Amino acid sequence: xxxxxxxxxxxxxxxxxxxxxxxxxxxxxxxxxxxxxxxxxxxxxxxxxxxxxxxxxxxxxxxxxxxxxxxxxxxxxxxxxxxxxxxxxxxxxxxx
Numbered sequence: 001x002x003x004x005x006x007x008x009x010x011x012x013x014x015x016x017x018x019x020x021x022x023x024x025x026x027x028x029x030x031x032x033x034x035x036x037x038x039x040x041x042x043x044x045x046x047x048x049x050x051x052x053x054x055x056x057x058x059x060x061x062x063x064x065x066x067x068x069x070x071x072x073x074x075x076x077x078x079x080x081x082x083x084x085x086x087x088x089x090x091x092x093x094x095x096x
Contacts, residue, residue, distance in 0.1 A: 012055055039059070052074060
């Protein structure tokens with residue numbers, strides 16, 4: 001399972017978290033156990049780590065395996081062209 005979100009006010013998108021709240025609440029606690037999961041966030045400046053942590057909690061609380069990276073799975077940029085210039089963010093995802 002891969003979940004991605006822009007960062008709004010230091011957290012992931014509200015519709016996404018509402019969906020994930022309902023999804024993870026409604027399932028049997030063992031349904032996703034052992035599955036691989038990863039989250040990715042995109043922000044202008046701050047709040048990425050808080051949003052990233054919030055998304056990962058869904059996975060961790062249901063005993064999913066969170067796929068690791070060399071750093072945070074986040075990229076910075078207000079528009080796509082700015083994000084493409086975020087060399088550190090692109091390196092984290094293995095593009096450089």
